[in-house]
Amino acid sequence: MKLTKWICLVLMTMLVLGASAQPLASVPVEATKKGNDAESPG
Amino acid sequence: MPNDEKSDNLVVKTHHHGVEAGLSQGDQAMLEIDPEGITITRGLANRFPPPEAEAAKLAMDRIFVAHGESDGPLIVGLSEEFRSRFGWHPRVEWWRILGLEIVNAPNLVEAQQELLATFEQAKSGQPPPDAVPTEEPIRPETWDWALGANALNLMEWLWKAERWQESLDQFEPSLRGLAPTDDTGRWIERSLYKASCEVHLARAEDARATLAAAFEKDPQEFQRLWALYRPKMKELENLINRL
Known part of the structure; x- marks a missing residue:
């Protein structure tokens, strides 16, 4: 039982760390859109 | 297709x-x-x-x-x-x-x-x-x-x-080929550029009329596009707030 709790804790920690490691987190939403507002032929 | x-x-x-x-x-x-x-x-x-x-x-x-x-x-x-x-x-x-x-x-x-x-x-x-x-x-x-x-x-x-005047001069040519009913968004986008040029050319009344016409075409689409263009066209903010 204790081992199961320990595994859960490790997994939860990994999940939290993984979620905070977004490489583009500091880029505004608008800026993640393509920087070219031209019309393009496909 | x-x-x-x-x-x-x-x-x-x-x-x-x-x-x-x-x-x-x-x-x-x-x-x-x-x-x-x-x-x-x-x-x-x-x-x-x-x-x-x-x-x-x-x-x-x-x-x-x-x-x-x-x-x-x-x-x-x-x-x-x-x-x-x-x-x-x-x-x-x-x-x-x-x-x-x-x-x-x-x-x-x-x-x-x-x-x-x-x-x-x-x-x-x-x-x-x-x-x-x-x-x-x-x-x-x-x-x-x-x-x-x-x-x-x-x-x-x-x-x-x-190059505001030269940019403005492209407005009419930019409408070529647009569908009368299905290209409202494109018409509004072109109007935003037009209005921006007019403001920079100290023609605020023309800009107001341009924006009003674009807004009337499709208020919802206008707001959606304005949300995208707003960061780079702050000079239009006051005019649009008063539409």
Whole structure:
């Protein structure tokens, strides 16, 4: 039982760390859109 | 579905699929040039007939992929290679100009003006002598659509260069080829650029009228587009708040 709790804790920690490691987190939403507002032929 | 029946997409980033995606290296490079971020791209479904030769078709596909990645140097390089190997094709030349924008080329405006002049000549039956044979003839309405879209691009390059009157002069040409009912968003976008130029030219009353007409066309679509353009057109904020 204790081992199961320990595994859960490790997994939860990994999940939290993984979620905070977004490489583009500091880029505004608008800026993640393509920087070219031209019309393009496909 | 025939090429001319494909619907156009308004979109962000991956305009080919109408969904958002992460930043490519090319997008990062563009953000370094313009950190404020210009936010939208209208991907027009390809209405130009593809070349007859299979090798030329494949070469065109490579440019399409580079364009999706916003890889400016690659787009320009592949486009120039295409022309030297196969000849002139309007879709490839159009991409080459967009590549020039991405690499911030100093001759962007001149290159765009040259392309427009070449499209006009092609429409009147005088394409460049090395034009690539296509699977079917290019129709006059396709040329009109391409001329309108490229006039809008020129309007944008001039706007970015703060050449307000010249940019404004492209408004009417940019309407060429638009559908009377299905292109409301495009009409509104062009109107935003027009109004911005008018404000910069100290013609606030004209700008107000331009914005009011655009708003009346479709208030919901206007608000949606304004939310995208607002960061780069702060000069319109007061006028739009009073609409």
